[in-house]
Amino acid sequence: MFADFYNYWVVIILMMLGFYIVISDSNLIKKMIGLSIFQTSVFILFISMSKVDGGTAPILAEKFTTYSNPLPHVLILTAIVVGVATTALGLAIIARIHAAYGTIDEDIIHALDDDDDSHGDED
Amino acid sequence: MDIQIIVDLCLLTLLTVTAVILLRVQNLLAAVLLSGIYSLLTAGLFVTLDAVDVAFTEASVGAGLTTVLLLGALAITGREQSVKRHSRILPIAVITITAAALIYGTLDMPKFADPNAPIHTHVAPRYIEQSGEEIGVPNIVTSVLASYRGYDTLGEVTVVFTAAIGVMLLLGGRKLKNKDNDE
């Protein structure tokens, strides 16, 4: 049973490591990196579900009859590109946060916000 | 088949080691480069799992472009060290409970690389068998992506386009005056 599910369990461990980086680290760029680790490990889960024993890459050729399932590949291709689009947008937001607050540490930003709230209006 | 399992296990172990080191490292430049290594190892894993198109995309986009974008963001924000301040009990409890629930969920999944899994027996054989006659393109992933599911790919290109518009709107205007210093 271990050999049957080893792929899935390691993927779950990687997912949880990425998730831990997102929820416990206070630096915004480290959170983006943790999010990208989480995303990539989900891709590994989908691609390991698509593998067929004894199959080959899904490119038609005369010598092969069994191919791996191409549908999850299409899904994950789209997901990778959408992931880089969200990463780029997230990094642009982080750059603006840095220009507005002077720091990218989440705790310091919350403290600055609390200071501003107690002093008056802050847009 | 044996060598494939060994390569699979080695790559997965290296991935776990990289993720654990990424968790503990505090220098942001090291973290960015480690994430590039992670993407490259994932691309190698995809090749072992017969997903060559996905490996190509992951290597070029993940290990190439995401690293450049992260380095660009580091150039803007500076190489601050990331300091851990909170106690770690609550995050560890959350991830342990989530991991236990997910592992319990995977016990019902079909075995790894089983040819009779439900995912391989309903829709996929139709695409594999008829893609040659209906479209005539050897790469089945391209034919599904561009022809059978072409509408979804249009949505995906629109997402990339929207990301470009978003970044241009956020960062493309006049630069804000920094509060403390001008570089």
Place this chain on the structure above:
Amino acid sequence: MMNKKRGLILREVCNLIVPAVLLYALYVQFHGDYGPGGGFQAGVIFAAAVILYALVHGREQVEKVFPPNVIRYFVSIGLLLYAGVGVVSIFMGGNFLDYNVLAHDALHGQHLGILLIELGVGITVAAVMIIIFYVLDKFSE
């Protein structure tokens, strides 16, 4: 990303590599039907070559060849090409994005349709990545 003059080895190796990478991007774009590849990968590889040149020789040099005002239009041209193929199929009698009606034969129509939309995807992705790099670099000055 300051604009100081990089070392000799870096500049010479970059001058050697960049044409090969651009050519490889075109190869991947048009051989996406016969092997792994396609529009996304090709666009990213093309952008990676341009970004490499910009990192080594400075953004000012690259902006003479790929000016941001023009690349901004290419971002939309790729998407318009993709949607345009769909609309042309409506005018020729099929559904939206139905490639069978684009040529005299269903198989040739599919080939032509896939070629055109992968070109559109490649143009958009390359332009988007180049523009994002330009904007990030300009903001960090």
